[in-house]
């Protein structure tokens with residue numbers, strides 16, 4: 001490792017090499033989808049999220065939209081009246097009274113326009129926020145149900161991106177996009193009619209620039225959007241790296257890999273800056289291009305307008321009104337281009353969201369699945385074959401039996417299939433061949449919840465959630481009383497250490513319980529399992545060695561925990577293994593030896609070898 005770090009120092013030109021590594025490590029394939037064609041069915045599915053709110057909220061939004069548009073479009077007309085009838089009438093003197101009336105009317109219209117805008121935004125924000133809330137909540141509920149298999153195939157970061165970024169990217173569409181589109185359509189239609197009514201020749205001439213404007217608005221915007229998405233992607237890579245760096249900071253520092261990590265970060269940071277520069281440069285082109293096209297339209301308007309005034313076909317006031325309307329004309333066209341792009345982004349995001357939502361949990365209740373009654377704890381594996389990946393069996397025909405109340409220790413070399421057996425017993429995966437029976441019930445024929453409720457699991461990596469110590473123990477059974485929680489902690493000898501914490505059971509533990517020792521975390525998870533009071537207990541024993549005093553505590557706690565339950569333990573400590581009723585020795589997915597400690601030692605086979613090796617290293 002050290003040499004690798006030195007190589008970085010000596011060869012800064014190896015940046016390219018670093019880059020390849022980073023791209024390998026932090027790219028999630030799903031995040032690459034940037035553009036997506038419009039899909040009507042998907043669009044309808046997405047907008048079905050608006051349905052619960054549409055009836056109550058859309059009518060006021062539509063009303064406010066119409067009111068806002070009508071007032072906006074009336075102002076230029078009043079301006080033309082002010083010029084032609086009050087300031088410079090053809091057949092009489094200036095009329096200040098009319099001018100005051102018209103000015104007052106314009107002020108009133110502006111107030112109405114402002115008020116309708118305020119209400120409209122209020123309602124659309126409510127709709128948008130509720131839709132996003134529902135969507136995010138549906139997605140989270142769904143991914144909670146997905147099986148291990150689903151998570152095996154995806155990095156946590158990519159799942160997080162969908163629940164956060166993808167859902168967020170729909171926010172704009174639901175809060176502003178839909179309503180803006182409505183406003184724009186109404187406004188555009190109104191302006192076209194008014195322009196043609198004022199002077200159809202001038203109207204048509206000005207509209208020549210519309211296709212150019214629309215093209216810029218859609219095409220260039222598309223490029224800009226893709227460029228910004230690239231920026232987002234690069235930032236999401238930075239996030240992934242940051243996440244990994246923070247989670248793995250102990251290992252990084254232990255292996256003195258900080259320098260290499262900084263190099264990784266610098267390359268990604270540089271990449272992000274580069275794509276930001278590119279996107280920003282493109283963005284800057286947009287405004288001037290739109291202005292130039294608008295300028296051409298205005299040029300045509302005034303050249304032709306003046307000509308028409310000379311011919312007596314148009315008044316000055318109407319030309320001013322015309323120019324105002326034309327000014328208002330570009331705005332919706334421009335925004336519609338933006339909306340079109342927003343829609344394409346929404347298509348890509350919603351496709352990713354719905355892909356997850358359509359993912360059926362591999363492990364689900366089959367039709368007619370029955371409730372598993374309270375079990376005694378008789379477990380049988382009958383010729384169980386299982387593979388995580390096709391063609392690579394992890395278990396190759398396992399036959400085993402556990403009587404109610406028996407404790408079974410699973411031992412074997414790393415990768416021999418111990419954890420797989422306990423994963424299958426809880427039905428986190430379905431087997432490929434054979435059957436697993438609990439009290440005579442095939443576990444595939446019973447409701448998953450009724451099965452898992454009767455199995456308690458204590459994993460090697462005891463997961464401590466952020467919250468209090470009490471909350472963490474209560475996780476075993478949510479309706480447990482404080483007394484029951486303390487009784488469970490006392491039974492596994494965790495009470496004393498808990499009471500020594502600053503706030504006892506109410507002490508907040510940081511994420512993953514970093515402030516607790518390995519042994520303390522283990523005892524907490526025992527208390528959690530005891531509280532759940534399962535008929536079957538699965539225990540993946542921690543491999544890390546702990547001090548003798550804690551070891552004794554854990555062994556005593558285990559005795560309490562195992563009493564009267566059928567248990568399967570992936571055991572590493574000799575003391576745990578020796579006290580098991582039956583030891584099963586696995587090798588390459590097959591059972592090689594079965595018996596108790598004495599029988600297996602006498603056999604002088606794999607088990608004996610493993611025990612002797614453990615003593616040698618102790």
Ligand SMILES: Nc1ncnc2c1ncn2[C@@H]1O[C@H](COP(=O)(O)OP(=O)(O)OP(=O)(O)O)[C@@H](O)[C@H]1O
Pocket residue numbers: 152388389394412413414415416417418419420421
């Ligand atoms: N999620 C997974 N996807 C694909 N293969 C897996 C998965 N989990 C385990 N395997 C493979 O299945 C085999 C058995 O793994 P298992 O985790 O059951 O071994 P183990 O005996 O518990 O090992 P250890 O003592 O190291 O925990 C191994 O070859 C492993 O690479």
